[in-house]
Amino acid sequence: MARHVVARVDEIAPGGRKCITVDGRGVIVFNVKGEFYALSETCPHKGGSLAKGIITGLVESDAPGDYQHTRQGEIVRCPWHQWEFDIKTGRSYCDPRRMRLMKFDVKVEHGANLVEGPYVAETFKVEVEDDYVVVEV
Amino acid sequence: MTTDQTRSWAGAIDCDVHPRVPSIDVLRRYMDSYWSETVVVRGVDEFATIAYPKNAPLTARPDYAQDKADQDAGRTAKALLDPHGFGHAILNCLYAVQMIRDEHMAAAFARAVNDWVRHEWLDRDPRFRASIVVPYQSIDKAVAEVERCAEDKRFVQALFIAGTEEPLGKSRFWPIYEACERHGLTIGIHAGSSYHHAVTGSGWPSYWAEDYAASSLAMHAQVGSLVMEGVFLKYPKLKAVMIESGVTWLPPFLWRLNKFWRGTRMETPWIDRLPSEIVKDHIRLTTAPFDAPDEPGMLARIIDQLPSEDMLLFASDFPHWQNDGDAMLPPGIDSVLRKKILIDNPLATYPRLTIS
Amino acid sequence: MPLDSPPAADSASKSTNRLAIVDSDIHPAVKSLNCLKPHLEKKWWDHAMTYGFRRRHGSPSVEPYPKSAPLASRRDAWPEDGSGRPGSSLELMQKQYLDPAGVELGVLGPLGNTGQGELNLDLGAAFCRATNEWQREAWTSKDRRLKAAVVVPYEDGYASAKEIERVGHMKDYAQVFCLTRSSDPLGNRRYWPIYAAAQDHNLPVAFHVFGTSGHPVTGAGWPSYYIEEGAGGHSTSAQTVVTSLVMEGVFEQFPKLKVVIVEGGFGWLPPLTWRLDKIFERNREELSHLKRRPSEYIKQHIWISTQPMEEPEDRNHLLDTLRWVGHDRLLFASDYPHWDFDDPFRAFPAGVTPEQHRAMCAENGLNVYRV
Ligand code: FES
Numbered sequence: 054m055a056r057h058v059v060a061r062v063d064e065i066a067p068g069g070r071k072c073i074t075v076d077g078r079g080v081i082v083f084n085v086k087g088e089f090y091a092l093s094e095t096c097p098h099k100g101g102s103l104a105k106g107i108i109t110g111l112v113e114s115d116a117p118g119d120y121q122h123t124r125q126g127e128i129v130r131c132p133w134h135q136w137e138f139d140i141k142t143g144r145s146y147c148d149p150r151r152m153r154l155m156k157f158d159v160k161v162e163h164g165a166n167l168v169e170g171p172y173v174a175e176t177f178k179v180e181v182e183d184d185y186v187v188v189e190v
Numbered sequence: 191m192t193t194d195q196t197r198s199w200a201g202a203i204d205c206d207v208h209p210r211v212p213s214i215d216v217l218r219r220y221m222d223s224y225w226s227e228t229v230v231v232r233g234v235d236e237f238a239t240i241a242y243p244k245n246a247p248l249t250a251r252p253d254y255a256q257d258k259a260d261q262d263a264g265r266t267a268k269a270l271l272d273p274h275g276f277g278h279a280i281l282n283c284l285y286a287v288q289m290i291r292d293e294h295m296a297a298a299f300a301r302a303v304n305d306w307v308r309h310e311w312l313d314r315d316p317r318f319r320a321s322i323v324v325p326y327q328s329i330d331k332a333v334a335e336v337e338r339c340a341e342d343k344r345f346v347q348a349l350f351i352a353g354t355e356e357p358l359g360k361s362r363f364w365p366i367y368e369a370c371e372r373h374g375l376t377i378g379i380h381a382g383s384s385y386h387h388a389v390t391g392s393g394w395p396s397y398w399a400e401d402y403a404a405s406s407l408a409m410h411a412q413v414g415s416l417v418m419e420g421v422f423l424k425y426p427k428l429k430a431v432m433i434e435s436g437v438t439w440l441p442p443f444l445w446r447l448n449k450f451w452r453g454t455r456m457e458t459p460w461i462d463r464l465p466s467e468i469v470k471d472h473i474r475l476t477t478a479p480f481d482a483p484d485e486p487g488m489l490a491r492i493i494d495q496l497p498s499e500d501m502l503l504f505a506s507d508f509p510h511w512q513n514d515g516d517a518m519l520p521p522g523i524d525s526v527l528r529k530k531i532l533i534d535n536p537l538a539t540y541p542r543l544t545i546s
Numbered sequence: 547m548p549l550d551s552p553p554a555a556d557s558a559s560k561s562t563n564r565l566a567i568v569d570s571d572i573h574p575a576v577k578s579l580n581c582l583k584p585h586l587e588k589k590w591w592d593h594a595m596t597y598g599f600r601r602r603h604g605s606p607s608v609e610p611y612p613k614s615a616p617l618a619s620r621r622d623a624w625p626e627d628g629s630g631r632p633g634s635s636l637e638l639m640q641k642q643y644l645d646p647a648g649v650e651l652g653v654l655g656p657l658g659n660t661g662q663g664e665l666n667l668d669l670g671a672a673f674c675r676a677t678n679e680w681q682r683e684a685w686t687s688k689d690r691r692l693k694a695a696v697v698v699p700y701e702d703g704y705a706s707a708k709e710i711e712r713v714g715h716m717k718d719y720a721q722v723f724c725l726t727r728s729s730d731p732l733g734n735r736r737y738w739p740i741y742a743a744a745q746d747h748n749l750p751v752a753f754h755v756f757g758t759s760g761h762p763v764t765g766a767g768w769p770s771y772y773i774e775e776g777a778g779g780h781s782t783s784a785q786t787v788v789t790s791l792v793m794e795g796v797f798e799q800f801p802k803l804k805v806v807i808v809e810g811g812f813g814w815l816p817p818l819t820w821r822l823d824k825i826f827e828r829n830r831e832e833l834s835h836l837k838r839r840p841s842e843y844i845k846q847h848i849w850i851s852t853q854p855m856e857e858p859e860d861r862n863h864l865l866d867t868l869r870w871v872g873h874d875r876l877l878f879a880s881d882y883p884h885w886d887f888d889d890p891f892r893a894f895p896a897g898v899t900p901e902q903h904r905a906m907c908a909e910n911g912l913n914v915y916r917v
Contacts, residue, residue: 099892105622107615114459117361117420121459132621133887135453135614147452247828356767357774388761390786391779393730399829400731400793403821404765407782411764414778418771436821442813442867445858446777453885454614454773466859481821495863511828 054189062161062184065089068126072104075190080157082186083108083140085127090140091188092129093155097145101133103154108140158189199274199516203536203543206380206433206476206505207270207279209311210260211236211303217285220302220309225295237299239286241382241405246398247511254509263314270508271317274516277533278543279508280346281320282433283307288326288351288384296325297335304339312344319543321349321378324366332366340373346542347376352408352435353383359415367425374541377430379412381405406435406481410443413473417447420460422472429539431474434507436481441495444469470497474539476505477531478512480520489522503539504532565904566650567890568911570851571754571808571879572639572692574654574685577630581684582659585676593669594659601663602729602760611772615885623883632883636688643882644691647890650908651917652692653720654681655754655808660697662725663758670699671709678713686718693720693915695752700724700732703739710740714747720915721750721806725757726783733787733794741800748916750804750849753787755780784810785818788848792822795835797843804914806849809881813856816870819844845872849914851879852893852906854886861895868898877914878907 059073065084072081072094079094081103094102110125128137128146137146143156164181179185211217214236218226228234242249254260259269271279285303290296303323311318322339326332339345348370350358358379370377382405388394389404409432416422416430432440444466451458451465461468482492493499506518519531537543576582583591598606615621619632623642629635644652661673674697681694696719698706706722713719722744730736732753744751762768763779784807790796797803807815822840826833836843850871858864868876878890890907898906 099889101620102622107621109456112456112459114462117424117458117460119460130621132615132623133885134449135885137455147455247831352766354766357764357769358766360770383765387767389765390731391761391763391765391783392726392728392732392757392759392786392790393734393761395731395786395790395793396734397793397829397832399825399833400789403789403793403818403825404786406821407785408765410778410782411766411769411774414774415766415769418769418773436817438817438820439814441858441863442811442817442856443778443781445813445856445863446781446811446854447773448859449854449857450773450777454771454776457614457771457773464859479821479824481817481824483816483820483823491866494860495858495866 057188058185059188060186089159089186091157091159092143096131097152101131103129105132106130160187162187201277202504202532204276204279204506205503205536207281207508209281209283211285212261217302220305225298237286250509251511260509263311267315278317278319282349287323293328296327297331300325300335319344319346321347324348329365333369336369343542346540347378350379351382352379352405355386357411357415359419359421367428371425371428376540378433381434406439409435417465417468418458422468429472433476436479437475438481466497474501474503476503478505478507482520489520500535502531503536564648566908567648568651568908569649569880570653570877571655571881572652573633575631575633577634582676582680585679590672599659600665601758603758611775618885619883620885620887654694655723661699667702671705674699682718694718695721695723697723703737707739707743710743721752723752726753726755726787727757727759729759731786731790733790733796741803745800745803750806750914752806752808754808755810781810781814792840792843797847805847808851812850812871813867849875849877851877853879853881853888855888855893864895865897873902873905876906877911
């Protein structure tokens with residue numbers, strides 16, 4: 054496990070995402086209403102890339118004909134077979150017990166703290182005065 | 191296990207037996223004067239169905255055909271129940287009430303058929319139970335007929351024919367299910383069609399054999415509809431039995447249903463678990479025909495594909511010619527499963543069997 | 547040796563002795579209808595512009611069951627430059643699928659406004675012709691791995707046969723293409739001219755799910771949901787094709803005919819075969835035009851595509867079913883660029899041997915298609 058600085062905070066707007074490769078592994082960092090979450094890029098079903106998956110709300114229901122639509126922007130669907138994953142937890146909705154996306158811890162750190170290390174930021178020039186997204190992989 | 195146990199039919203509950211209405215004149219006795227006279231005045235013909243041409247091989251096994259065993263309660267008992275020692279037989283009368291276009295006439299014929307079954311079958315042998323023929327051309331009339339017949343606890347099921355105008359999960363049918371659930375009646379969906387449209391999604395086949403084959407395709411539609419429309423969420427005590435359309439088609443259909451659901455959950459969000467799990471709890475299948483190959487050893491693997499062994503209900507499909515002699519179940523079923531299929535599963539499926 | 551963790555498509559290209567994949571179902575799309583214009587008589591172009599397309603359902607364009615994704619497509623298959631719909635860019639298809647998956651033979655199956663199912667039979671025939679010309683111009687002439695389908699206006703058996711006569715001799719075409727939801731079951735004699743011409747040209751006839759028959763999708767009427775159409779409607783329409791071809795005697799009449807059933811899954815084929823054999827035994831007199839059991843015709847004449855791959859909870863069920871269908875009868879299909887896409891290296895369950903995998907993904911196809 055190492056902490057990787059993957060983006061400047063203002064690089065990923067709310068509702069946006071950034072795909073990165075960390076230690077050869079595809080990771081997607083999502084900004085959900087100002088909070089950052091990181092999930093494995095590869096769908097656990099058959100390997101579709103979530104980079105192009107549409108981001109949606111969650112629909113739940115208590116009865117036939119009932120549609121409770123909440124949590125807009127918090128669900129990502131695989132572009133292939135359309136499985137839904139909770140961006141905040143990586144949990145799938147079609148097989149919550151067995152299928153989830155690997156989730157990584159994300160922190161926002163001030164540049165001043167990062168300059169001290171330990172972190173990996175080969176592709177970044179970390180400025181003391183900015184905020185950064187740090188993923189633990 | 192003794193050989194006897196693996197061969198015995200004692201106490202078996204036969205979930206698909208077909209009494210044949212000898213003629214429309216018999217039904218007239220159970221109609222009010224208007225409908226009875228109408229039959230004569232308008233020259234109403236028998237509502238026979240092309241699903242079972244009178245002399246087609248499947249329609250009646252030769253030995254049953256010979257003495258018209260299916261037209262009389264006593265003869266049916268003698269041909270089927272006595273020699274095997276069956277405990278019960280559930281009568282599914284296939285007089286084609288579902289074909290009628292006029293909902294009032296359909297209701298009159300349904301009443302007549304049900305009363306005929308009650309007086310000339312149920313009253314004549316305590317082993318008989320029956321399905322209510324339901325005139326679902328009108329939902330109100332269907333509910334009324336279910337209510338009327340439900341008072342007699344020997345009616346254990348409401349009968350539908352698989353080739354409906356609309357799939358049976360649609361909410362317009364739900365009042366019927368509400369009544370059935372309240373009365374402890376099971377839903378039975380039998381092979382055949384109302385023939386109000388083509389029997390396949392690609393039109394009318396040339397041969398009877400294709401028509402009969404297609405009834406399992408209509409069953410796919412009915413299972414899909416009942417599950418996805420949420421009928422079993424709304425009526426959690428309800429069970430539906432797919433009658434006389436094979437067993438082995440179901441698992442591959444459930445694989446598809448599950449796979450599609452994983453990608454289309456948002457379309458029917460009330461379905462919050464795998465469709466196959468709902469099927470396991472609510473759908474049952476009768477065993478004649480079974481549609482398994484004769485190769486020994488395969489049957490166990492095929493049954494293993496079903497969500498549960500509890501889903502199988504024994505049926506002879508009398509007088510239809512599914513098999514000869516007493517080969518009424520595919521070979522290779524062990525005595526434990528055999529007892530489940532013959533007795534335990536039917537009892538668990540038809541609550542009224544234990545109260546009446 | 548079981549294929550426990552098959553390599554992904556993207557890594558396949560790096561492997562040295564990679565499998566030459568034969569894909570029996572790739573869907574090319576027009577960038578816009580204008581692509582067909584050069585291949586149409588003015589009269590038919592004008593007709594389409596004036597009256598639109600009229601098939602046996604209410605809408606000129608919209609599918610009655612909205613899909614799970616726009617145009618039923620993978621979301622990553624839309625060309626990034628906004629130049630068209632999924633399947634319309636050869637370059638993207640190559641980059642995203644053909645090259646990494648190592649496809650050596652990709653058989654095309656055009657869908658959409660191809661003329662199939664048109665109520666105006668002449669309009670239908672004209673658009674089928676145009677679609678067939680366009681496949682050569684835009685696809686097979688540009689990438690030799692791709693082979694076209696002779697798209698036929700199947701509701702008109704004679705016009706269909708004429709179209710097969712017109713282009714069937716050309717090496718660009720690998721199959722004749724029909725849809726499963728026809729107005730009569732496809733073994734009906736009105737369709738026999740198609741089979742006669744296909745047999746003459748040694749072209750297999752593909753029956754791909756979809757179509758607008760004018761009949762309710764199921765024998766139990768019109769269902770409400772896409773899942774019912776997709777999970778039930780498609781596989782049952784494919785079962786109707788198999789039943790009809792066998793029972794109506796098509797394979798007696800055309801003993802060299804090859805048939806490929808596409809995109810309806812395959813798990814249903816063994817149970818259907820068992821069912822048809824039993825029904826045949828009891829009704830030999832009605833079916834006296836058949837000389838053999840249905841299972842024998844199926845085994846000899848019918849191949850079936852693997853997509854969408856069956857995914858039972860217990861993979862042993864799938865391994866059994868693959869065996870019961872026969873590894874020699876199954877043809878890998880990706881359905882690219884559609885949403886229920888299968889990857890040749892990820893779709894099959896662990897337990898499929900490399901030999902079986904090779905048969906389904908490569909060898910069988912080479913036996914079926916005229917290449
Ligand atoms: S690969 Fe993601 S849902 Fe199938």
